[in-house]
Amino acid sequence: MLRLERIELREIRLPLREPFRISSGVLTARRITLLELVDADGVVAWSECVAEELPNYSPDTADTSLLAIREWLAPRVLGRAFATPDDVWPVLDADIRGHRMAKAAIEMGFWALAAERAAVPLAMLLGGTRERIEVGISLGIQQTPGALVERAARALADGYRKIKLKIKPGADIEYIGAVREALGPGAPLMADANNAYTLADAGHLAQLDAFDLVMIEQPLEHEDLVRHAELQRRLRTPICLDESITSLHRAEDMIALGSGRIINVKPGRVGGFQVSRQIHDLCAAHGIPVWCGGMLESGVGRAHNVALASLPNFRIPGDLSPSARYWERDIVMPEWTMDATGMVTVPGSPGLGVAVDRDRVEDLTIRVETLRH
Numbered sequence: 017m018l019r020l021e022r023i024e025l026r027e028i029r030l031p032l033r034e035p036f037r038i039s040s041g042v043l044t045a046r047r048i049t050l051l052e053l054v055d056a057d058g059v060v061a062w063s064e065c066v067a068e069e070l071p072n073y074s075p076d077t078a079d080t081s082l083l084a085i086r087e088w089l090a091p092r093v094l095g096r097a098f099a100t101p102d103d104v105w106p107v108l109d110a111d112i113r114g115h116r117m118a119k120a121a122i123e124m125g126f127w128a129l130a131a132e133r134a135a136v137p138l139a140m141l142l143g144g145t146r147e148r149i150e151v152g153i154s155l156g157i158q159q160t161p162g163a164l165v166e167r168a169a170r171a172l173a174d175g176y177r178k179i180k181l182k183i184k185p186g187a188d189i190e191y192i193g194a195v196r197e198a199l200g201p202g203a204p205l206m207a208d209a210n211n212a213y214t215l216a217d218a219g220h221l222a223q224l225d226a227f228d229l230v231m232i233e234q235p236l237e238h239e240d241l242v243r244h245a246e247l248q249r250r251l252r253t254p255i256c257l258d259e260s261i262t263s264l265h266r267a268e269d270m271i272a273l274g275s276g277r278i279i280n281v282k283p284g285r286v287g288g289f290q291v292s293r294q295i296h297d298l299c300a301a302h303g304i305p306v307w308c309g310g311m312l313e314s315g316v317g318r319a320h321n322v323a324l325a326s327l328p329n330f331r332i333p334g335d336l337s338p339s340a341r342y343w344e345r346d347i348v349m350p351e352w353t354m355d356a357t358g359m360v361t362v363p364g365s366p367g368l369g370v371a372v373d374r375d376r377v378e379d380l381t382i383r384v385e386t387l388r389h
């Protein structure tokens with residue numbers, strides 16, 4: 017039985033080693049809401065809310081998620097007995113629209129708690145089958161094609177199995193072309209536009225077909241499926257959807273309409289592990305590969321993502337870069353690492369498989385509040 021006694025909500029500020037620029041904005045530090053869930057027996061589990069400061073990726077923000085957790089979501093689950101973590105999502109989702117990143121933070125915390133209580137790795141509880149996962153890197157928009165080439169070459173040398181290049185109008189064809197030219201035909205390259213184009217750009221985007229990209233992620237508007245289907249008919253490069261897939265039904269619609277051939281699953285974006293697993297299973301049944309995206313998570317969120325990415329239909333390298341790619345020092349011990357062949361190891365120890373560095377978290381904390389039932 018899972019029954020929460022309290023949730024410690026804590027906001028930390030974690031500076032990025034270098035700014036991360038995508039078509040819709042730039043990030044220099046992460047404001048991260050950490051949840052410490054404590055049950056009636058004193059068992060503790062951690063989760064992370066991946067909402068950003070501004071609503072330029074998702075409508076959810078750090079502040080709106082905090083509000084949703086405090087006012088509407090935590091009161092529904094505190095003190096309530098759940099037989100399994102699968103029972104949590106329906107309680108969080110009933111008659112509360114949106115706020116998926118807030119719901120996900122709580123729901124994923126319950127999964128972590130269930131893993132702690134059963135003393136099994138989170139990956140095993142979720143149905144993971146892999147011991148190691150291929151890692152990709154996501155490179156932000158740079159000032160010049162040369163600067164991007166330099167970073168992409170370093171990533172390839174480091175062993176990354178997939179290199180994602182952020183693009184926007186004015187920093188696309190020339191940039192991707194320069195990287196392809198420098199890294200050669202075998203390098204696993206993809207582009208991510210974060211909604212920067214419209215269907216009127218179809219001819220322009222078709223120029224990318226020449227570079228044999230593994231995929232192009234979310235070229236069009238963040239809620240669109242119909243125009244992506246039209247664009248996919250005009251591109252040879254597979255479209256992968258990120259922002260547009262916010263639920264199981266949206267994944268079903270993508271498949272029905274042909275809006276893309278691959279899905280980037282971020283558990284925070286879809287409301288947590290239950291929906292992520294449903295999307296995973298749906299895609300597996302349709303021969304659609306999925307991969308685990310990232311939101312510049314701390315080591316806590318990374319533990320959740322690595323566990324999810326160990327499921328069998330996560331067949332493409334995930335945005336699961338090691339701690340040192342983002343932070344001077346992470347908030348977990350050990351930090352997340354990648355070996356020279358570009359693999360991250362799925363922890364075999366119970367729960368998240370990493371310990372939260374409480375002193376480090378304390379140093380980074382901006383505010384804390386305790387929610388009780």
Ligand code: OSB
Pocket residue numbers: 038073153154208210258309310311312313335336337
């Ligand atoms: O579109 O995948 C994206 C980060 C913030 C917001 C959106 C995206 C990203 C990334 C980061 O690409 C990937 C990572 O965590 O390494």
Ligand code: MG
Pocket residue numbers: 208210233234258259280309
């Ligand atoms: Mg993306």
